[in-house]
Amino acid sequence: MTLNIFEQQQENLMRSIEQECTVDAKKTLAYPPVAISYGEMLIKSKQGDNLYPIPLGTYGNFSVIQAPPKTKKTFFISLMTSVYLSGSNIYGQNIKGHRADKNVIHIDTEQGHWHSQRVFQRVLNMNKEDYSENYYTFALRTVGFKDRISFIEYCLKTKIKNTGLLIIDGIADLVSDVNNIEESNLCVQKLMEWSGKYNLHIMTVIHSNFGNDKPTGHLGSFLEKKTETQIQLEQNTANEDWITVKCKRSRGYPFETFSFKVNEYGLPTIVNNVYSLLNGFYKKDKTNS
Numbered sequence: 281m282t283l284n285i286f287e288q289q290q291e292n293l294m295r296s297i298e299q300e301c302t303v304d305a306k307k308t309l310a311y312p313p314v315a316i317s318y319g320e321m322l323i324k325s326k327q328g329d330n331l332y333p334i335p336l337g338t339y340g341n342f343s344v345i346q347a348p349p350k351t352k353k354t355f356f357i358s359l360m361t362s363v364y365l366s367g368s369n370i371y372g373q374n375i376k377g378h379r380a381d382k383n384v385i386h387i388d389t390e391q392g393h394w395h396s397q398r399v400f401q402r403v404l405n406m407n408k409e410d411y412s413e414n415y416y417t418f419a420l421r422t423v424g425f426k427d428r429i430s431f432i433e434y435c436l437k438t439k440i441k442n443t444g445l446l447i448i449d450g451i452a453d454l455v456s457d458v459n460n461i462e463e464s465n466l467c468v469q470k471l472m473e474w475s476g477k478y479n480l481h482i483m484t485v486i487h488s489n490f491g492n493d494k495p496t497g498h499l500g501s502f503l504e505k506k507t508e509t510q511i512q513l514e515q516n517t518a519n520e521d522w523i524t525v526k527c528k529r530s531r532g533y534p535f536e537t538f539s540f541k542v543n544e545y546g547l548p549t550i551v552n553n554v555y556s557l558l559n560g561f562y563k564k565d566k567t568n569s
Contacts, residue, residue: 312338315445315481316364317376318535333376334535336360337509339444341531342471342482344451344503346495347513352523352540353485354399355548356513357449359540360483361386362406364445365415371406371549374538379414382444382480385435386417389428389453393419406547416440420453425463428454429470436478443480451484451499458497468502488512493528504529522551 311323317333337343347353361384363369364377386403388396396419404412416435420428436443448454454470455463475482486495486503493512495503504510510529516522522541527534539551 312532313340313479314378315339316360316483317378318538319374321533333378334533335509335530336375336511336535337481337483338532339479339481340476341508342475342484342506343509343511344495344507345483345485345511345513346488346493346500346528348488348490351513351515352542352548353513354449355542356523356525356540357386357447357483357485358399358402358406359548359550361403361415361445361447365403365411366407366409369407371547373550373552375550379444381414382442383414383416383440384445384447385432385440385443386415386447386449387428387432388417388419388449389421390450391419392421396421402547425454425456429467432474433470436474436480443478446474446480446482448482449485451486451503452496455499458499461498464497464499464502467499468506472506508532 311332312335314333314335315338316336318336319334320331321334323330323332345353345356359372360375363372363375364379365384367377367379368375386400388399391399396417400415400417404410404415418431418435420431423431432446432448436446451467452458454467458464471482471484474480484503486500488494489496489500493514494500507529508531509527512526512528514524514526516524516539519539519541522539524537524539526537540548541551543549
């Protein structure tokens, strides 16, 4: 039976999907390729015991950072990006980047060029070496939401090869309305497509709803369902200058809660000690600023 042009195209498409999406259940399961990690965990197996990094995010997936306004989300993004570029630094302590030779694309959708540049420079200033050749930065505040998606796609497909980390601060500006179901679904589908197709990790930022810890709108709901790691920032209960970072949800092993502050030089840095409401004690912060 001879297929017409449309039927042939559909069959070719299905074969392509089959080839891309088939999973061999008998194949030995390897530890997922980690992009950014915090701490380590011991995994026991028949082949022996091994220490593995606990992922904040892995390649081929995306994570969501959610928080109320004014909880230093952009500072946290700076911390994550600086560590990813260098592998490790004094500000991130136990946070590690697993970049190899991959590039970073950092998208700011909310701020103008002056404020965006200050954020981007902060990332570079947190490391001793110059990683500017691997760090691509764009302020898309003046660009329409549909064109923002198209521009990111253009960067990944044509302009910037070998991208390992894509930062989108903030994801709500890729839709006209966070409660638009169709646009929100399309936006999240794009994150899943980009992360898989280009084998990178995407780190997104979204606000929490007023009065609760849910990310805003239908967009936030879609992100919650599809994300690998949902990272929650909140004001520290012991020290108002600290921001606590929690793993709200994870598809893998959850990372331990930690806190960071902004030091006197305006740079985000992990604090060593935490306040325990259960034990009711407070240890003096000994972090080097």
